[in-house]
Amino acid sequence: VLVVPASAISALGTIVLRVWYNDEDFTLMVCLQSLAGAVVIMAAAIIFEPLSSFRVTFLSVGALLYLAIFGSVLAFTGYYWLLKRMKVITLSLLAFITPVIAVGLEYLLLSEYFLLSPRPGRCLYCAELFWLLKSNLFCLS
Known part of the structure; x- marks a missing residue:
């Protein structure tokens, strides 16, 4: 809420x-x-x-x-x-990138399983990250 x-x-x-x-x-x-x-x-x-x-x-x-x-x-x-x-809009994308990095580090450092069924949000985060990288929002100002 x-x-x-x-x-x-x-x-x-x-x-x-x-x-x-x-x-x-x-x-x-x-x-x-x-x-x-x-x-x-x-x-x-x-x-x-x-x-x-x-x-x-x-x-x-x-x-x-x-x-x-x-x-x-x-x-x-x-x-x-x-x-x-950086542009403020670009910097605000940290909210999207941080969970992806956390999940990746969890997988690499802690040997956690990357299961899609209990965590469907991971697919959404990966799709968002792909979209962000494909767009030009990561340009320095």
């Missing part, structure tokens, strides 16, 4: 960044967004999660660092870097 409004808000944010903040330092934007997100998530965790289950382990610290570095800092820095160099 919330997929369409979430997509619209994401598109609006991308357009606002491109139009009004294109000359700003994207590294600072990533840091401020990550800090704001961390504060909100930490507050939600304190309110809704029992503090008795809080444990700091090597695995939890490693997972947090991995997600912070690769899932946030590098991902958003790369996104903003691309936003300055």
